[in-house]
């Protein structure tokens with residue numbers, strides 16, 4: 001189906017056919033949901049052995065009694081796990097509580113209230129702002145929005161953020177104090193940053209405001225569907241360019257073990273970690289070390305973690321294939337939309353024709369299929385071109401996902417044809 005070259009008669013004919021199909025689907029009273037990127041129950045079961053794994057032995061290898069207070073940086077064995085995931089030295093890792101998003105929030109607060117590594121607190125600037133590659137992760141944007149930090153969008157490309165745009169913004173505006181990055185299997189486009197992008201990001205610290213920090217949210221560091229995709233090391237690049245203080249890296253086991261009951265990590269230079277710890281020590285005596293020990297025992301070797309992730313991939317792969325096959329067969333030879341083909345992560349990002357996304361989401365909702373709200377992948381929930389829709393294949397069973405995707409492609413076709421007829 002190619003809309004741009006269709007005659008009005010053809011469009012009217014399609015509209016009639018598609019509307020009839022849509023009416024039939026509405027009669028099925030579906031109730032399906034492909035909104036949030038949550039692991040399925042089958043994936044969660046992979047980690048059920050965590051429960052009871054300590055079997056009364058609460059002592060870590062270094063003798064720490066994990067049941068007691070203390071240890072702001074987390075257990076050494078948990079920090080080692082974080083170091084393996086992020087591929088950084090253990091001394092540069094703090095193992096925290098259950099959520100990397102919480103650590104990111106605290107890091108933003110640290111920058112805002114106190115400043116990192118002796119630089120000026122962001123609140124003292126006239127209008128502190130983050131660069132936000134779009135489409136991006138809505139919860140990053142919510143942190144900025146809640147704290148009144150401005151957001152400047154830059155486009156995502158198939159090799160990461162548009163670096164010309166990033167550099168230009170930073171050169172022209174000293175109040176840019178951060179950038180959100182999901183460098184591997186980006187949320188939602190699935191793109192992994194190229195070596196050139198990583199290298200150019202690492203150089204930003206040479207000319208940005210000294211308080212500028214890259215928030216390197218490596219949430220999908222080990223979430224490959226097939227062979228491992230290599231993300232160039234931002235740590236190595238910043239060391240090479242003498243900008244080690246310009247980056248804070250984050251990861252967690254949320255989508256590795258039990259989402260919401262995992263362990264989160266932040267990695268940064270000694271000076272940055274000192275700033276973070278100073279803020280955190282007033283807030284907590286220490287993290288849940290018992291859960292950290294459970295995770296260290298569960299993944300006694302890094303190879304065990306890799307094997308575990310392959311089991312996730314086996315469950316997730318057919319779901320990604322289902323989404324990508326449906327998109328390819330419906331739109332492979334059309335001008336109705338575009339998408340990336342992720343090799344890991346949790347999402348597929350679909351771009352409709354401009355001005356159609358909200359209509360697609362509404363049509364799908366009325367037919368019983370819940371999609372992520374149009375605009376959610378942009379700051380303030382506003383997609384200026386009304387194009388982007390994030391599809392999350394992980395949670396529903398395969399059969400339900402397949403039905404939901406059939407409804408999705410139908411709604412994209414119907415919304416596009418109707419728009420063209422207006």
Ligand code: PLP
Nearest residue numbers: 099100101137182187219252254
């Ligand atoms: N970062 C990204 C890019 C995510 O997609 C998610 C969850 O969807 C998170 C962070 C949340 O991580 P956590 O559960 O560790 O807070």
